[in-house]
Amino acid sequence: MSIEVRGITKGYGDFVALDDVNVSIPTGQLTALLGPSGGGKSTLLRIIAGLEVADAGSVQIEGVDATSLPPQRRNVGFVFQHYAAFKHMTVAKNVAFGLEIRKRPKPEIKQRVDELLELVHLSQFAHRLPSQLSGGQRQRMALARALAVEPKVLLLDEPFGALDAKVRKELRDWLRRLHDEVHVTTVFVTHDQEEALEVADEIVVINEGRIEQVGTPEQLYDEPANDFVMGFLGEVTTLGDHLIRPHDITVHTTEQAGAVRGEIVRALRIGFEVRLFVRPAGAADEGADVVVTLTRTFARSLGLEVGTAVWLAPETGARVVPVRRGSAGVLSDETPVSTEKGATAAV
Amino acid sequence: MADSTYTRRRRGPVTVVLRVLVIAYLFMLVIWPVSLVADRAFRPAGLAEGGFGPFLERLTEPGTVYAFNLTLTVAFWAVLINTVFGVGISLLLVRYRFWGRRTLSVLIDLPLSVSPVVVGLALVLAYSSARGWFGGFLESIGFAVIFSTPGLVMATAFVCLPLVIREIVPVLEEVGTDAEEAARSLGANGRQTFWRITLPAIKWALVYGVVLTAARALGEFGAVKIVSQGAEFNGETATLLVENRYSNFDEASAYAVALVLVLISIIALVVVTYLRPKEDRP
Structure with missing residues (x-):
């Protein structure tokens, strides 16, 4: 060493x-x-x-x-x-x-x-x-x-x-x-x-x-x-009680056992990638929205658009981490702590 | 930086009025009176002859030469002392955090706000023979501070104290510690870092501060007046000579020396103006 x-x-x-x-x-x-x-x-x-x-x-x-x-x-x-x-x-x-x-x-x-x-x-x-x-x-x-x-x-x-x-x-x-x-x-x-x-x-x-x-x-x-x-090394979203990467979620248009039901409330297209914001059934505001990313081709083949009802499930072999309650803020990239500059300037 | 030097190009009546006002103000307050000094230096007055020859004669008579010598000696030591201590104090103020740092910073500005006459009085109280902490000791070794050259140097150094520091401190703050830390990590010790990295970075600010200090030291009157005997060949600096001659009806000499002092200040200002743009170089 x-x-x-x-x-x-x-x-x-x-x-x-x-x-x-x-x-x-x-x-x-x-x-x-x-x-x-x-x-x-x-x-x-x-x-x-x-x-x-x-x-x-x-x-x-x-x-x-x-x-x-x-x-x-x-x-x-x-x-x-x-x-x-x-x-x-x-x-x-x-x-x-x-x-x-x-x-x-x-x-x-x-x-x-x-x-x-x-x-x-x-x-x-x-x-x-x-x-x-x-x-x-x-x-x-x-x-x-x-x-x-x-x-x-x-x-x-x-x-x-x-x-x-x-x-x-x-x-x-x-x-x-x-x-x-x-x-x-x-x-x-x-x-x-x-x-x-x-x-x-x-x-x-x-x-x-x-x-x-x-x-x-x-x-x-x-x-x-x-x-x-998990949150710091890439994008994450909350699906049910677990953190998961948005590209590790499978989207179904028919009901599946164990899948979370929701409705697409927003869709963003960035290059080849489509980013869907899915609001789970029963959730009130956008804070609970699940982010799913998939390729444009796949999104089109399923006919996904705003308002479509979908069922979301983790893909096989996907890594999930249980959500720590009350620590959701840690997941954002901009963690609200005092800046490094301020800390070193205090010496 | 183009955007920070933006000026208004429109020339309306306001611009004209402002310009006339400023020029008139400067003329009445500075240019006209100073030009009268220049004029008087060459003009016959009473028994004294006019012209350049007599002007030179007045400047080269032994009393005047002594006065200029003394002024230059005092200014030299005051500049030297303030440069060394100025750099040291600036480094201390910027690079270190310690208890009483702000108080020190305020104290350094004190000489700017206190009347030089008060400075002179204070030094007389503290350093006269047989007075103050060192009075007895100084007297026993026969070393006079007050009414002698060391006293003049101290008074001048006191009055000029902030000039070097106030030039260097902002530059030191701006350059930061990165380059110094880089030098340390490359193997330089404190002394090497100072001579090779810190000093070159503050070089122009230091030169500017030294020029200002020199100009101020040459023209100092109030504090010097108190701590000096002020008699011819005995502690009479150039500024004291101007006053003495003037009140003893030798106005011609007074004007000649005054003009030289003015010229030195103008040269200092030209030097400073010439140095300034270099300070802005990246």
Whole structure:
């Protein structure tokens, strides 16, 4: 195990950011810390980097107890959401910074910087200032800068959070390929479940300062430990007493044993997908509506439209999780907790 | 940013009236009186001759040279002290949260609101020989603060204290801690981070603050008046010389030195105007 986090607790005044967190992060893999804003994932990353001091607990990096080491002696690379570029230095100087601090010989620095700029496809921008780069290029520069010092672990704090959707997707693919080339133990923080599912080898789900579940993307998606994980890793809807993914519901137009009867109150078409809002018989308002997604072809073959009576049942083999009473709010993507920014600014 | 510099292009009667008012106000209050000083500096008055030659002579007589020397010495030390402490205090105010931080922030603005004369009086009370906490000790080693150059430096530094800090603090707040934290994670220690990352980021604000401090230090009168003997060759700074000569009917010298002080301020303003756009660079 590359990083061992034991019993880490951190609070800001009354707000508990992390509550007795234990986690092991495997060597050479790409691990995502996933959770809603304010859930404590960035705080955990900053504690691993030494940029924040925990109230209790210990951090081991590659078998060395790093709990009381200052950040400059932990040998970790850190990449910030807003790039943290050294604005007054050229791209090459930015990348060389860590090596110059370590007083490496000039030719070695030059060679290493050239290699890294090649790796992040920024060779032709070596003599530009960061302000002359796009957001995606700046973040690649920040990555090269972090990799320059050959860190034991690479930590990325919402690395693509400040980029627009298209660049974000490109960089995500690029990070995955880069990791397959470089193999450095990497931990990245994200609140975007799609990003985590697509890029990570392993996902740690963090919410309200606690770890909800650790596992591969498949494990988390297929066997969520609780309703929070299920809700956070994809769309969910309530069918009867269970949470279920909207595409795991079968729609019948005739009565079925054990199926929930309802009426289609709204239908949305998004590309190939049709999203139906079905109000169960006896339900009063839209709060109880069941969301069902199916392909356009299938919806058309059944002749489904607003007002049609339908019977809904879980598909065979579908994963369902019992509803925790009184905790329905946890299921939305926008969990109402104080923002992460506010929490770190209070230090 | 194009949208933030939007100005009204329409030229109606209001624009014209406003413009005339502003120009008239500035002219009556600033431009006209100051230009009279320039005029007087070169004009014959009583026994004194007019013209550029006599003007230069008045500036190069030993008393005047001494005064300018003293003013520059005092300004130099005041700027140096305020630069070092200004950067330190700014870092403390922005980067650390501690008990009494707001009080400290208010205290730093005090010199701006307190009359310099009061500053001078306070320093005399605290640092005169045989008075205050260090009076006896200072007297025993024969080191005079009040009525000597250190007192002038202290008074000037006190009066100029907020200028550097108030320039740096907003810039430090704006640049945030990301770059500094990145430098730390790349292996830089505190000193390296300060010299390589923090200082370059606040460089222009610091230069601006230093120029303002220098301009203010050269022109300081009230506090200096109290803590200085104020006699020729004995603690007479340029501003004190202007006042002394003026009240001793040597108006020609007073105007000559006054004009030089005005010119220095104008040069400082030009330097600052030249530096300003660079501050806005991304």
